[in-house]
Amino acid sequence: MVSSVGFSAPLDSLRLQKNDSVKVVKMPYKIIPRQATLKSLMIPGWGQLYNRQYWKLPLVAGAFVTLGMIANYNQVRYTKYRGYYYVVSLHADDPTYVPPATVAVPYEDGVTRDxxxxxxKRINDGFRRNRDYTYIGMVLAWALNVVDANVSAHLKTFDVSDDLSLRVKPIMEMDPLSQGMVSGLSLSFNFKK
Known part of the structure; x- marks a missing residue:
């Protein structure tokens, strides 16, 4: 955009020239729902920042940090027990191999259990299943984040002015099929700008 004095102005401001002085007028912040959705798709919480709902950012970050910590907890234990399980089941194809009846596994509390x-196998499968469910939870949290940004952006752009009106009036007319009188209600919405 080029003004009358020959310099370009940013798109979010309007420059007016009055008696050799330049006045900068800020344009109102316009929220576009598509941009909010795309930003939330790229980075969780960015759509909420775009919508100026700053209080939602700790909720989004907390959800992803919590789910990440749960996934890490299950992944560490899954790899630990998978190692013990593979040591025992490594020679399953060898008919001369006799697996030990029990394996000594050290727990986090310092106690070794047989x-x-x-x-x-049951412990290994349980930690893997919990880890996979946590990943599914992360995808659902991301989708919920995107839906929240989109819905919030649409609600912020929704017209809630006093110029909206609804008029209800009863009607009575002749029905051509039944050749009789039909009663009903007529609803009229008025949108004024």
């Missing part, structure tokens, strides 16, 4: 192969 677990058999079935217990190791």
């Amino acid at each position: 677990l058999d192969v079935n217990q190791l």
Whole structure:
């Protein structure tokens, strides 16, 4: 945009020239729902920042940090027990190999417990399942973040002026099919700008 004095102005401001003085007038902040949606798709919480709903950012960040910590917890334990399980089941194809009845597994509390192969497999599968459910939860949280940014942007651009009106009036007319009188209600919406 080029003004009358020959310099370009940013799109978010309007420069007016009056008696050799330049006045900068800020344009109102306009929220575009598509931009809010795309920004939330790229980075969780960016759409909420774009919508100027700053109080939602700690909620979005907290959800992703919590889910990330849960996924990490389950991944660490899954790899630990998978290692013990593979040591026991590594020679399953060898007919001369006799697996040990139990395997000594050190726990986080410092106690070593003897677990058999079935217990190791059940623990291993449980941590893997919990980790996978947490990843699904992350995808759902991301989708919820995008939907929230889109809906909030649409609600912020919704017209809630006093110029909206609804008029209800009863009607009575002749029905051509039944050749009788039909009663009903007529609803009229008026939108004024």
